[in-house]
Amino acid sequence: MKLIQESSKTKIVNNVIVAILAIYGISQKNFNLDEPTLFTQVVTEVLSPVQEGLANSKKSVSSLWENYLLIVNTSKENSVLKKQISRLESDLTNMDEVRKENLRLKQLLSFSDGLSPQRVLAQVVGWDSANEFKVIRLNKGTNHGIKVMSPVITDQGLVGYVYRATPNYSDVLTILDQNNRVDVVVERTRTHGIVEGVMNFKCSLKYVMRNEPVEVGDKLITAGVGGIYPKGVKVGMITDIRKENFGMTLSIEVVPSVDFDKLEEVLVLLPVEEPATTASVSVQPTVEAKP
């Protein structure tokens, strides 16, 4: 009886301690920015290569599957020939993938020409494992120059910003996330509003007054205020406008211009380095001149 009481007391004490730790953690949590702990950094660096390998193996697996289907249908008479054909087709598929990837990367690089001279090309290796957060993991981190709050784009438009970064990986809070708010303007009318993530890979445009002449089909671009996103990046298109019986603002549905279903590579725009101070500029050549 005494043992049971002691066990029960221990359980209550443990519950209280862990609950206090959890409440403290919640109070310290920031859903807009995160500084990873040393533990998080180490474990992320250890586990993310597995994620990266699995994400990369997707193409090989689909190519293998296609080859398997081809080989199953070959007759015995021309099996050697068919295998050669399947091998060639596999090569062609791979070449086609490389060509498409090359095209995508070229588009990405040419698209960002006018935005920032410093940019990092990164591959998406994973998504957040929780339902309520729309975050993607990239295979580049602080070792590649990525900093938190760096904007992330594709040739289609805005993806989000870097939420947290470890030496070789970084997490991006996408515009689909409810905690990410993007200051935008309607391209045609120059009306300001805030885009927030909602469900089903869609966003909503908030704080647009009822008398604003916005229409379905209007395109949204970043306003360039707030200090995170550069001005003029495509964000999405208005697909539905509802005037409620109450309130001063419109209820507007937005479809992002980026196809998040097919998101594979992104560009991280790095902040332009401030010009070095006079002292450091003058010291640099002296150091290099020494043998």
Next chain:
Amino acid sequence: MKPRFSQMIISFAITLALLVGFEIITATILPALGWKEYRLTFNVLIILFLAIRLESPFVPWMILGLQIVHSIFSVEGYALGTLAGIIVMISANYLKELLHLTTAFMTMLIVQFFQVIWFVTVSVVICLKVSDFSKFGMIVWSFIPGSILLSIFAPLLFWLLGNIWRVSSDSGHRGVEI
């Protein structure tokens, strides 16, 4: 039967490894196959097993450990799930006379019930944190499709975890005391 402390450590280590495997499936493999909209939150299912089936004073610390590992794969962090897990565990303690995980169907129902408690807790805390309750319904709704699938998986995963923790199905409604 009271498993030794060393046995509990081994079982917990295997459970952590299992969680890492499931997290990689959820965060990488399923999205690579096109499943991007809803997540299968296996951490919730594993914590529900510990909360419902194990009678141990160390369960809160195990929940904390599992959530810390989960936070590697999610910006959710460790705190939200830990608080939800403890609330679920306390609820399970109060309802222990009513919990009969004897059939697969009952396991699914009970797991779905506790998942709802979990998601409502998490949603309330998120809304409090961002000071915006207008999204409460949206957040809760985003959990529902994944939670139904998880409930369907629950009997299989509970059987697997039962073997890892050596909790046999006929060892009582709430499992064995560790």
